[in-house]
Amino acid sequence: MKLSGSEIIIECLKKEGVEYIFGYPGGAVLHIYDALFGDKKIKHVLTRHEQGATHAADGYARACGKPGVVLVTSGPGITNCVTGLATAHMDSVPMIIISGQVSREYVGSDAFQEADATGITRPVTKHNFLVDSRESIAEVFKKAFIIATTGRPGPVLIDIPKDLTDPKTKINFEYPKKVNLRSYKAPISESKVKIEEAAKLLASAKKPMIYSGGGVILGNANKELTSLVKKLGYPITNTLMGLGGYPATDKQFLGMLGMHGTYEANMAMHDCDILLAVGARFDDRVTGDTTKFCPSAKIIHIDVDPSSISKIIEVDLSLVGETTNILRSLNKAVTPHLKKINKAALKRWWLQIDKWRTKKCLSYKKSSKIIKPQSAIETLYEITKGNAYVTSDVGQHQMWAAQYYKFDKPNRWINSGGLGTMGFGLPAAMGVQLAYPKAEVVCVTGEASILMCIQELATCLQYRLPIKIINLNNRYMGMVRQWQEFFYEGRYAMSYMEAIPDFAQLSSSFGHIGIKIEKPSELKSKLQEAMNLKDRLVFVDIITDQEENVYPMIKSGQAHNEMHLSPTGKDTELA
Amino acid sequence: MNEKRHIISLLVENEFGSLSRIAGLFSARGYNIHCLNVAPTNDESISRMTLVTFCNDQKIKQLAKQLDKLVDVVNVKDLTEETHIEREMLLLKLKCNKSQRDEIKRLVDIFRARIIDVTDTTYTVELTGATEKILAFIESMGKIKIIEMVRSGTLGISRGIDSLENIK
Ligand SMILES: Cc1ncc(C[n+]2csc(CCOP(=O)(O)OP(=O)(O)O)c2C)c(N)n1
Ligand SMILES: [Mg+2]
Numbered sequence: 001m002k003l004s005g006s007e008i009i010i011e012c013l014k015k016e017g018v019e020y021i022f023g024y025p026g027g028a029v030l031h032i033y034d035a036l037f038g039d040k041k042i043k044h045v046l047t048r049h050e051q052g053a054t055h056a057a058d059g060y061a062r063a064c065g066k067p068g069v070v071l072v073t074s075g076p077g078i079t080n081c082v083t084g085l086a087t088a089h090m091d092s093v094p095m096i097i098i099s100g101q102v103s104r105e106y107v108g109s110d111a112f113q114e115a116d117a118t119g120i121t122r123p124v125t126k127h128n129f130l131v132d133s134r135e136s137i138a139e140v141f142k143k144a145f146i147i148a149t150t151g152r153p154g155p156v157l158i159d160i161p162k163d164l165t166d167p168k169t170k171i172n173f174e175y176p177k178k179v180n181l182r183s184y185k186a187p188i189s190e191s192k193v194k195i196e197e198a199a200k201l202l203a204s205a206k207k208p209m210i211y212s213g214g215g216v217i218l219g220n221a222n223k224e225l226t227s228l229v230k231k232l233g234y235p236i237t238n239t240l241m242g243l244g245g246y247p248a249t250d251k252q253f254l255g256m257l258g259m260h261g262t263y264e265a266n267m268a269m270h271d272c273d274i275l276l277a278v279g280a281r282f283d284d285r286v287t288g289d290t291t292k293f294c295p296s297a298k299i300i301h302i303d304v305d306p307s308s309i310s311k312i313i314e315v316d317l318s319l320v321g322e323t324t325n326i327l328r329s330l331n332k333a334v335t336p337h338l339k340k341i342n343k344a345a346l347k348r349w350w351l352q353i354d355k356w357r358t359k360k361c362l363s364y365k366k367s368s369k370i371i372k373p374q375s376a377i378e379t380l381y382e383i384t385k386g387n388a389y390v391t392s393d394v395g396q397h398q399m400w401a402a403q404y405y406k407f408d409k410p411n412r413w414i415n416s417g418g419l420g421t422m423g424f425g426l427p428a429a430m431g432v433q434l435a436y437p438k439a440e441v442v443c444v445t446g447e448a449s450i451l452m453c454i455q456e457l458a459t460c461l462q463y464r465l466p467i468k469i470i471n472l473n474n475r476y477m478g479m480v481r482q483w484q485e486f487f488y489e490g491r492y493a494m495s496y497m498e499a500i501p502d503f504a505q506l507s508s509s510f511g512h513i514g515i516k517i518e519k520p521s522e523l524k525s526k527l528q529e530a531m532n533l534k535d536r537l538v539f540v541d542i543i544t545d546q547e548e549n550v551y552p553m554i555k556s557g558q559a560h561n562e563m564h565l566s567p568t569g570k571d572t573e574l575a
Numbered sequence: 576m577n578e579k580r581h582i583i584s585l586l587v588e589n590e591f592g593s594l595s596r597i598a599g600l601f602s603a604r605g606y607n608i609h610c611l612n613v614a615p616t617n618d619e620s621i622s623r624m625t626l627v628t629f630c631n632d633q634k635i636k637q638l639a640k641q642l643d644k645l646v647d648v649v650n651v652k653d654l655t656e657e658t659h660i661e662r663e664m665l666l667l668k669l670k671c672n673k674s675q676r677d678e679i680k681r682l683v684d685i686f687r688a689r690i691i692d693v694t695d696t697t698y699t700v701e702l703t704g705a706t707e708k709i710l711a712f713i714e715s716m717g718k719i720k721i722i723e724m725v726r727s728g729t730l731g732i733s734r735g736i737d738s739l740e741n742i743k
Pocket of ligand 2: 395446447448472473474475476477478
């Protein structure tokens with residue numbers, strides 16, 4: 001088959017089973033767009049900003065596990081993608097970004113719309129390629145898909161000079177079945193001896209704790225994790241990225257841990273004697289002060305990335321490999337040791353945990369005058385029966401969504417945990433909705449965050465994406481204001497949102513429906529009304545209590561047992 | 576914090592961008608590069624890099640893992656962990672008047688260096704050896720004026736049959 005460079009690119013994507021491309025055209029990719037014109041198999045989604053395209057592809061990938069594909073032009077096209085790439089890179093999301101480059105003869109000459117795409121994106125991609133010949137396009141694509149989707153996944157960029165996509169020059173095309181990637185290390189499989197050692201250690205615990213992260217979601221290891229945890233009868237907590245990896249409504253689940261984690265999860269982390277970490281990377285928002293992290297615990301760490309082991313916290317036993325495989329082996333290995341578990345000690349541990357639970361750390365003052373943001377999320381949870389896909393932006397609303405929406409299934413909670421990118425929520429929701437057209441997709445956002453990618457409302461109209469935007473409108477960059485209240489004596493420098501648009505009108509001008517909710521008494525009915533509009537995007541602008549803070553909170557540099565549960569200060573004494 | 580000198584040997588794909596990927600990793604993760612040498616090997620698809628950095632034990636382990644994770648890196652080894660040989664080459668252009676010539680020749684003899692270029696007013700000297708020897712030689716120049724100094728950076732190889740390629 002003789003094909004042009006552009007046709008080769010499209011064939012490669014088809015061979016990889018790509019159904020959507022998220023993109024934005026421009027000079028350097030016009031040949032590719034021309035080849036794509038009228039194609040029946042691959043659907044192109046035109047976003048309204050390249051950042052939106054990257055987040056949409058990212059949301060798609062997080063929801064369905066397939067790599068998200070982005071197509072953008074050179075220069076400003078690719079520089080607009082940098083935030084999206086960094087976001088995906090931090091959270092290990094598989095993505096392929098195809099960027100046009102100026103023709104080879106102009107590379108390095110400061111040509112019109114030339115930017116050093118591979119140079120700029122090197123630190124925010126898992127790998128990147130500058131294609132230097134037509135003959136190598138297919139091989140580069142094959143390599144890119146392998147690298148993006150295996151081991152610890154991540155975004156891979158392919159930069160293609162325009163002349164290579166010229167429709168006039170055609171060459172033989174064959175998609176390689178195999179490529180040589182000698183320097184790319186496949187995850188190793190862990191030795192039986194170490195698995196056995198881990199099983200014994202786990203069974204010897206008197207105060208065990210399991211802490212799982214995004215690696216469980218990315219590695220589709222939720223079933224294996226759940227069966228291990230059930231079998232052991234041990235308590236488990238999830239990181240912000242790991243929510244849904246274990247059913248949140250199960251009684252062994254202690255809630256999220258970390259800076260805004262629950263009292264019981266953080267206290268159990270602090271006091272445990274054996275900690276099993278699965279697909280988690282000991283992020284500083286999780287560990288707090290590392291010198292006071294799990295002071296009396298032996299730590300076992302399962303991860304697909306060898307460089308995650310002992311990066312932040314020195315661990316006692318590491319199991320490196322695909323999370324599912326390791327958990328499966330561990331499940332088997334642990335069975336003969338179950339009878340050795342000290343039942344009395346475990347019972348005492350659960351009694352202690354139940355005591356911590358009586359603190360009811362997520363309770364909050366209800367109000368009949370002003371809508372409490374927490375109650376907005378609780379109501380959303382009730383109405384959607386916990387079945388929605390929830391994306392979020394960054395700030396207080398993100399933490400409340402994580403705390404009050406209980407995720408029983410993986411891939412339902414989609415947020416920028418690592419980079420903390422405001423503007424992520426709406427475009428990510430578009431990707432999720434395209435992956436699951438029938439599903440309820442909700443974007444929980446704040447009045448500051450939503451404006452960062454508001455232009456995507458136009459995309460939502462074009463593709464009829466019936467997303468429900470839940471805007472917790474506190475007229476503040478709430479999270480910034482909270483820090484200023486705590487650490488800067490209430491000097492709210494630049495965290496007040498003046499000149500906030502009328503979001504209901506704004507969304508109707510984009511062709512959508514806008515609803516404003518101001519009274520607690522109408523919260524449920526109006527939210528229900530919005531959710532009932534199944535085939536329309538509805539922007540639900542909820543006016544919330546302006547100065548509500550997110551609790552519990554571990555301030556930076558403090559330990560897990562030094563939480564603040566209320567405005568009155570520290571609350572470390574045991575109940 | 577107990578910083579030690581480490582000689583890191585790397586085999587990398589001889590591909591566009593490999594060097595900046597590695598250099599970028601050092602700057603992004605806050606590691607220093609004391610010296611760096613890159614050159615082709617007998618396998619034309621692979622380059623060998625030798626890199627000297629100062630860091631503590633915990634950081635060096637993490638660095639090796641991060642380097643290994645780069646797609647272009649075929650193999651990594653910390654040569655200082657085992658018996659190895661290291662060499663560096665120094666080219667030194669010295670300003671010398673008649674009266675200094677004997678002194679320079681004497682030092683060249685002592686250090687087993689070689690004079691590789693001579694003009695009316697200059698000597699250019701070549702010396703190979705481990706870093707300490709290079710430093711000692713430079714030190715011994717005393718009042719002699721150094722016009723230009725070029726060092727290759729450290730090169731290293733393990734002793735015996737071991738080689739970087741066949742670890743895998
Ligand atoms: C792109 C970007 N810029 C700045 C920040 C820092 N930041 C974190 S939260 C926040 C405020 C978010 O305000 P809003 O969206 O209204 O959410 P709220 O905290 O009020 O719920 C800011 C500015 C960020 N996370 N991302
Ligand atoms: Mg706000």
